[in-house]
Structure formats: structure tokens, C-alpha cells
Amino acid sequence: MTVNDIGPAISEPSFQERLNRLRASYANHDDLVRELEAFVRQAPDDQIVRINPIQYAVDHGRDEAEVIDLFLHARKAGLLIMEWHYVCGGCVMIIESFHTLNAAG
DSSP states (O other): OOHHHHOOSSOHHHHHHHHHHHHHHTGGGHHHHHHHHHHHHHSOHHHHHTOOHHHHHHHHTOOHHHHHHHHHHHHHTTSOOOOEEEEOTTTOOEEEEESSHHHHO
């Protein structure tokens, strides 16, 4: 069985709509948006689910602040879902998870 046998995980029109929203809100950074689109289309699911903006910046030779800004715009456009985690400094386990930064306060 190939990936094509089971069909796409999301609908292409929905994906394109969200990309268009991201492009509209992040208009001066089309190169970053194209790069993120290629990553989302090509990366294995486990890499997409655990994507870390800081590591993504390092891996793609991008400025950390610029990528964090891109990811926040992508979240607002509905392209990404983000969670914030409190991580134990000793064992590196996630102690608590939040869907908004306000909830983490």
C-alpha cells in the first residue's frame, strides 16, 4: 500500500485556503511561506507533529525570531496548531501543556 492508496490526510482546497491566509498576513516573506509549505507537504508526520520553531530555524538556516513569527502567523491562519509545554529541567518530561500562552501564566 502506498500513501496515494489511502488518500490525502487533509483536503487540498482547505490546505490552499489556509496557505492563502498565511500569504496574505505574511506577505513580505513569501520565501518562508513556500519553504514551510514544502516542509509540511514532504516531511514525515512525526516531524510535522513535533515541529519546533527554534529547531526548524536551525535546520533551515533561518533567523529564529523570523521563524517564530512565521509559525505564529501560520497558527492564526489555521495551518498549524501550537501548544506550549512546561518541561521539567531535571527529567525533561512535559509537566503541563497549554493551547494558549495566556493559560500558561
